[in-house]
Each structure stands twice: as C-alpha cells, then as structure tokens.
Amino acid sequence: MQPVQIAVAAVHLLLTAHLPQSQAQSFANTGNTSTPWFCHELECASYTVVGRNADYETRQYSSANWVSANVQNYTYRAALSEGFAPLFKYISGANKDAVNINMTAPVLVKVASGAGPFCQSNFTVSFYVPTAQGNTPVPTDASVYLNRLPSATYFVSSFGGYADDNTVPAQAAALTAKLTANGEAFDNSVFWTAGYDAPYKLSDRHNEIWILKSGEPAAAKSVAG
Numbered sequence: 001m002q003p004v005q006i007a008v009a010a011v012h013l014l015l016t017a018h019l020p021q022s023q024a025q026s027f028a029n030t031g032n033t034s035t036p037w038f039c040h041e042l043e044c045a046s047y048t049v050v051g052r053n054a055d056y057e058t059r060q061y062s063s064a065n066w067v068s069a070n071v072q073n074y075t076y077r078a079a080l081s082e083g084f085a086p087l088f089k090y091i092s093g094a095n096k097d098a099v100n101i102n103m104t105a106p107v108l109v110k111v112a113s114g115a116g117p118f119c120q121s122n123f124t125v126s127f128y129v130p131t132a133q134g135n136t137p138v139p140t141d142a143s144v145y146l147n148r149l150p151s152a153t154y155f156v157s158s159f160g161g162y163a164d165d166n167t168v169p170a171q172a173a174a175l176t177a178k179l180t181a182n183g184e185a186f187d188n189s190v191f192w193t194a195g196y197d198a199p200y201k202l203s204d205r206h207n208e209i210w211i212l213k214s215g216e217p218a219a220a221k222s223v224a225g
Helices: 003-010 076-091 167-181 218-222
Strands: 047-052 057-061 064-073 107-112 121-128 144-149 152-159 191-195 207-212
Touching: 064 076, 076 107, 076 121, 076 144, 152 167, 167 191, 167 207
Parallel strands: none
Antiparallel strands: 047 057, 057 152, 064 121, 064 144, 107 121, 107 191, 152 207, 191 207
16 A cells, blocks of 8 residues: 555544534534534534433434445454555545545444454445435445445444554443443444544544444444445
8 A cells, every 4th residue: 555545544543522412413414414523524424313321322324325345354453554545546536437536434444353363353444425426436446345324223432542453442342341231232243433533633533433233224234344
C-alpha cells in the first residue's frame, strides 16, 4: 500500500464519549436534518435510538447499501489498513462507472475471532454508500463487493482514544459484560467497530463497538461480510 493510502486508511479510526442526552433520538442523513457531532459533516448511516443507559445505546439501523472487503489477519489495525485500501480506490473511481463517490461514516469493521490463539481472525471492512448515489457502481476489484444491510438493532458503546489491538478487544469485552449483566439477548459470535476520525485528530475522537441484538435477521450478520 502506498503511504498516502495508509494515511487515508487510518483517517477513519476513532475516540470520545457517549452521545449526549441533548442529541435527537433519531436522525436521517439527508437534506437539512442534523447529524451527530461525530459524523463531522459526512453522511452517516441512519439510525434511531430506541434505548439508552449510562453504558450503551440500543440503535435501530435502517436498511442501507455498503461496499465491503474481506480480510484475514492476526491484528485489527493491519486488517483495517489492508481492507481500507481497495475500498478507498473504489470510491476514487475504481468502479465500472469510473465515478468518484463521497466519503461517508462510519468505516465499519466486522470482527470474527479465529478458532484458536494462533489463528487469523476474519475481518470485513465496509464503507457506507451515500443515499444520493442511486445505483451503486459495480467494483472493478474482485476483492470488493456490494453489500445490503437489512434493518437491524445493535447495542452500541462509545469510547475515547485510538482503536487498536489492545483497546478494541477490551472495549468489546466490556460491552459484552454489561449486556450480560443487564440480561440482554445478543449475538456473541461477532462484533463490529465503527470509526469516524482521522489519525491526526488528537482530541474529541469517537469510536464505537456494535453488537447485534438476538433475534435480528440473519442477513444482518453479513452487513460487513
């Protein structure tokens, strides 16, 4: 990967704080409707907050189009960089229509841990496709594919700092523990990270962990692969 691609790849990692109570309970990322501060004027995947406590939100995400790349790797950060590169090329014109597509948020990474301590994990890195895109262009890179996310409910926690190979598993484990303590029914086989910030952004960063609520459509597990 070229240095500029590596720099852009990290652009959508993560950091800080829970969504304030003052935020609207729902948002759509079209027209003049306001979006959460952490979207930084990018179009974000649309959701409705259906529950909130001190530790996490329960969000209902609308059905949406994503573009994805699957990666097998031993580490989260390496997998993110590897998966981001072909997706960034795709939105930069590496598609059959040769069109540029606006960057959106979040960069979503599905994490399915390997079967053993010395096994690679399965990651899928995904970009949200803008609603104004219309017919989503077909990728020219065989490793990139279009993906439809059905409407589904996720438990979402937020955390500060940079998402890396230490913070991501720790934050996922913390959310899992809180969900278990609260008697929530959830899918414990995978989780997702959502990133919104550039690597050079040192403060007011925002990271998220998503865990799928049990009973959701099975296809939702394939939102990112």
